[in-house]
Amino acid sequence: MIRFGHIDIDFDDRVLTPRTWTVRQSEWAAKLAAELPDGPILELCSGAGQIGLLAAALTGRRLVCVDADPVACAFTRANAERAGLAPLVEVRQGSMEHALDPDERYWLVIADPPWVPTAQVERYPEDPRMAIDGGADGMLIAEACLATTARHLSPGGAAVLQLGTTGQADRLLEMVEGSDLTIEEVRDSPGEGVLVHVARAARPSMSGRPAGYQRT
Ligand SMILES: C[S@@+](CC[C@H](N)C(=O)[O-])C[C@H]1O[C@@H](n2cnc3c(N)ncnc32)[C@H](O)[C@@H]1O
Secondary structure, three states: OEEEOOEEEOOOOOOOOOOHHHHHHHHHHHHHHOOOOOOOEEEEOOOOOHHHHHHHHHHOOOEEEEEOOHHHHHHHHHHHHHOOOHHHEEEEEOOOOOOOOOOOOEEEEEEOOOOEOHHHHHHOOOOOHHHHEOOOOOOHHHHHHHHHHHHHEEEEEEEEEEEOOHHHHHHHHHHHOOOOEEEEEEEEEOOOEEEEEEEEOOOOOOOOOOOOEEEO
């Protein structure tokens, strides 16, 4: 059990150990939520659920968690119950490509995909492979998160996506070029990870460019 923000999160070695720095992802999402209309938060790759649960606790919004791993989903349900958040939380076990109805729309998306390149996963023997293996360049599941966000984010909505490096954030920028999604800001926590604010303009633009990089 760890303390994550002001809530307790249970987990074991079958799921990724929660990283306490990712409290910043919950807090950033909560700050963005203050400017968005009411509605549930969608969390992709929720693991034990801590990032989305803290965002739900900070905002009072409902939360839909999606994770392919049934053990992770069981922890999310138990953690929601313990935190008194169960009435706000729906947990869907399955791959993100199949867990959402085509017409579901969200104002706010949180995503924490595996982002370790396959050739490097052996460096992290304590972590479950499914939780960290991001394919050849580490971007395979991140790209799926971006595609899912593109399908389900409302115009004017926001997403906070976690990646491993600023190089991966640059790849994300290339992926949104020419779409109606933009990279608004990239926050680098060196040695820990990178958070990226992705937005869909209320009125579409094609810029795609970030306002800049910020180290935290
Ligand atoms: C990096 S872990 C993040 C877990 C949690 N958010 C955390 O911070 O501890 C990635 C999670 O993505 C899930 N996952 C991997 N591929 C997925 C997919 N295609 N659809 C849904 N979840 C997936 C894994 O089961 C794992 O729980």
